[in-house]
Amino acid sequence: MSRLVRSARDVAHWDDTADVVVVGLGAAGASVALEAAADGADVLVLERAAAGGGTSAMSGGVLYLGGGTALQTACGFEDSAEEMAKYLRASVGDAPDLAKIDLYCEHSVAHYDWLVAQGVPFKPVFYYGVSGEPPTDDGLVWSGSERAQPFCDLARPAPRGHVPAMEHQAGPMLMRSLIAAVERSPVRVAGDHRVVALVRESDDTIVGVIASHFGQERAIRARRGVVLTTGGFIMNDAMLAAHVPAALRCKFRVGAEGDDGSGIKLGIAAGAATRHLDKASISLPATQPWGLKRGVLVDARGQRFVNEDAYYGRLGEYALFHAGGRAWLIVDDAIFEKPEYPRRVAAVGETPTEVARELGLPPGALEATLALYNEHAARGVDPVFAKAAEYVTPLARAPFGAFDCTVDASIYAAFTLGGLHTDVDGRVLDPEGDTIPGLFAAGRATSGLSVGGYSSGLSLGDGTFFGRRAGRAATGNASSRSS
Ligand SMILES: Cc1cc2nc3c(=O)[nH]c(=O)nc-3n(C[C@H](O)[C@H](O)[C@H](O)COP(=O)(O)OP(=O)(O)OC[C@H]3O[C@@H](n4cnc5c(N)ncnc54)[C@H](O)[C@@H]3O)c2cc1C
Incomplete structure (x- = not known):
């Protein structure tokens, strides 16, 4: 026994x-x-x-x-x-x-x-x-x-x-x-x-x-x-x-x-x-205040993997289990706001290419993701992940930035x-x-x-x-x- x-x-x-x-x-x-x-x-x-x-x-x-x-x-x-x-x-x-x-x-x-x-x-x-x-x-x-x-x-x-x-x-x-x-x-x-x-x-x-x-x-x-x-x-x-x-x-x-x-x-x-x-349960509070839901969350391939307006428990689960804990929230000057939680700015650049290079993303990947996103966002829609219209706006005004949402640098609250x-x-x-x-x-x-x-x-x-x-x-x- x-x-x-x-x-x-x-x-x-x-x-x-x-x-x-x-x-x-x-x-x-x-x-x-x-x-x-x-x-x-x-x-x-x-x-x-x-x-x-x-x-x-x-x-x-x-x-x-x-x-x-x-x-x-x-x-x-x-x-x-x-x-x-x-x-x-x-x-x-x-x-x-x-x-x-x-x-x-x-x-x-x-x-x-x-x-x-x-x-x-x-x-x-x-x-x-x-x-x-x-x-x-x-x-x-x-x-x-x-x-x-x-x-x-x-x-x-x-x-x-x-x-x-x-x-x-x-x-x-x-x-x-x-x-x-x-x-x-x-x-x-x-x-x-x-x-x-x-x-x-x-x-x-x-x-x-x-x-x-x-x-x-x-x-x-x-x-x-x-x-x-x-x-x-x-x-x-x-x-x-x-x-x-x-x-x-x-x-x-x-x-x-x-x-x-x-x-x-x-x-x-x-x-x-x-x-x-x-x-x-893995919480990644990357979109507080909610204006940051207008950013796009990308993985190490420069691809989006979840609708950014989902609850941060869903963001964390996707970022850790599906994106391997390697994720960045891309913002432009128009939607930039100071995040509620202390998060490192992993990259800043005058173009998406500069940001992508600093993050080490595959050449052209982030640019393609943003081009597709912006093309539809100009009409207020997100056909790929169906983010709610209030959070869909083109990310086109320099400078561009990437908040560090990697598991090594960000808050992933787990139980x-x-x-x-x-x-x-x-x-x-x-x-x-x-x-x-x-x-x-x-x-x-x-x-x-x-x-x-x-x-x-x-x-x-x-x-x-x-x-x-x-x-x-x-x-x-x-x-x-x-x-
Ligand atoms: C930062 C953070 C925020 C959270 N916020 C929320 C929230 O807002 N809403 C929500 O629903 N959940 C939240 N959670 C999750 C939630 O807090 C826990 O899942 C929940 O409190 C578990 O409750 P419990 O009664 O099962 O265990 P606990 O509250 O952990 O109680 C277990 C008790 O058992 C005692 N114990 C353990 N082993 C023994 C033993 N062998 N003998 C005697 N005593 C023992 C412990 O000392 C403890 O007092 C959060 C978690 C984290 C990490």
């Missing part, structure tokens, strides 16, 4: 017992704990850091919600669960879990209300002009590629980025609110408890965990279930090398130190299947999307699709809604939503309420 799974026979005595043991106190863990406690369970959260928060507290705090939430309505936007599901089904990558998408969209309005009821504040003001968290404390933003091709033809666009009221970066506010709700509840939280093994009965049921507490091992029994909410594995180089090596090249691998894949490994050791471990295979109630599944009794998971320890094609807010969105469902399932009340 793996050292990550111990036999219950070998546990001499239990140091503590709860109905539901939650491993990790990020957004997913807090949601599990709150919902399990609301169902009357005695809940114990074990957190390896001194206090909760995890990557969730370091994030932008955006939650992807829709279908006509109170916030969308207050800001004057119409939406429906059907349109939201159409967008997500089309955008979140190859072979997503359609059952999760549909359930999430169906209950998104109620999930927003639940977050508000926990004390997460949202200001009913729409902020236009950023793809993700706004510089103000406004509550609603565009946070995906809804208005870009091909999605705008497939689903009616609506802004769905719900941002807790905090300027610039709302993750701290989200987690402050959720942890305060946990503190008001009967949930017990034990910091400095790093779970190092699961405990299994002879009938294969997971019945507890072993936690390391200042070097001492403590055995903690779970009467009804163990829920893994330990985050992803962006901090684990060996796992990245094995599953998504391109992410190792990203300079901005932001995550709490707990994002080392420990929960995923515990689940695998207990027999779990995984899904989409090779998928990561992993794959994880344990779970059903819609957070039950961890084995390779046959059977549940592993007593074992549940949520958040980035699992494969959730997005398996690529990330829109901002999907990770915190699915972590909190399916976390709540896992909390109920772990208490044995999976079907007691619908959302």
Whole structure:
């Protein structure tokens, strides 16, 4: 047996017992704990850091919600669960879990209300002009590629980025609110408890965990279930090398130190299947402010590879996985503006040829790309990538410049999307699709809604939503309420 799974026979005595043991106190863990406690369970959260928060507290705090939430309505936007599901089904990558998408969209309005009821504040003001968290404390933003091709033809666009009221970066506010709700509840939280093994009965049921507490091992029994909410594995180089090596090249691998894949490994050791471990969200914020969407993004062959008005999560994914991390945003004097993020100017020239030469692009390639682009842009169209007309304008006024969007010089913010295979109630599944009794998971320890094609807010969105469902399932009340 793996050292990550111990036999219950070998546990001499239990140091503590709860109905539901939650491993990790990020957004997913807090949601599990709150919902399990609301169902009357005695809940114990074990957190390896001194206090909760995890990557969730370091994030932008955006939650992807829709279908006509109170916030969308207050800001004057119409939406429906059907349109939201159409967008997500089309955008979140190859072979997503359609059952999760549909359930999430169906209950998104109620999930927003639940977050508000926990004390997460949202200001009913729409902020236009950023793809993700706004510089103000406004509550609603565009946070995906809804208005870009091909999605705008497939689903009616609506802004769905719900941002807790905090300027610039709302993750701290989200987690402050959720942890305060946990503190008001009967949930017990034990910091400095790093779970190092699961405990299994002879009938294969997971019945507890072993936690390391200042070097001492403590055995903690779970009467009804163990829920893994330990985050992803962006901090684990060996796992990245094995599953998504391109992410190792990203300079901005932001995550709490707990994002080392420990929960995923515990689940695998207990027999779990995984899904989409090779998928990561890669954000390349090259087009903020949005006027820079009028530039053209080219690869090392001087070719365009994506419509520049797509959400920066899509730009990053294309730039890293399809263009090998070698990309430049070409601008002319007419559209030049100072980018929001510090980015190196890789080349400047009086002609596209001078810029291309400085970048080392194949002779004539950039010139041909710009000639074709400008020919159509003169009529306000982009027949190659169908960029929206408002961002299509000829790039013809010298000097020309190239912002450095290579993975070596630019911000590529990365986190992993794959994880344990779970059903819609957070039950961890084995390779046959059977549940592993007593074992549940949520958040980035699992494969959730997005398996690529990330829109901002999907990770915190699915972590909190399916976390709540896992909390109920772990208490044995999976079907007691619908959302
Ligand atoms: C810069 C940046 C900005 C982002 N902004 C957004 C955004 O706006 N919206 C969005 O949806 N997503 C965003 N993300 C992604 C998002 O923050 C994470 O995917 C999400 O927070 C994961 O939540 P979680 O609850 O699964 O894990 P976490 O929040 O990481 O929580 C996991 C917890 O488990 C603990 N833990 C780990 N292992 C153990 C163990 N063995 N024993 C006990 N405890 C353990 C950790 O210490 C941690 O507290 C962003 C990511 C980055 C990098």
